[in-house]
Amino acid sequence: MNHKEHRIYQYLSEPLTIVGMTLDELALGMTGIGDGLFLDSLFLKSLFFLSGIGGVVILKRVKKMISGFSVGSFLHWHFGIMAGRSPSWPESWKRFWLS
DSSP, X not given: OOGGGGOOOSOTTXXXXXXXXXXXXXXXXXXXXXXXHTOSOHHHHHHHHHHHHHHHHHHHHHHHHSTTXXXXXXXXXXXXXXXXXXXXXXXXXXXXXXX
């Protein structure tokens, strides 16, 4: 009998992490660092690098304060931006009205 098939995992609801960062944190950091790589001005490069790193730090702190926070769900529920979601869902103003 295989013991792994009866194992109960504790963290089923945790999001996918890569290098200790969730996908939204990784995208925010990579955007800031990637934009900084292609700029010519040293001031703008440092500004984009620091904004990328600072954005990840701030996002991690917000997630610790609010358990279950996700930028994708925040954008979806407040602004109606449905990245990777079905377009048949109701608009954001209808969701506010129903809740």
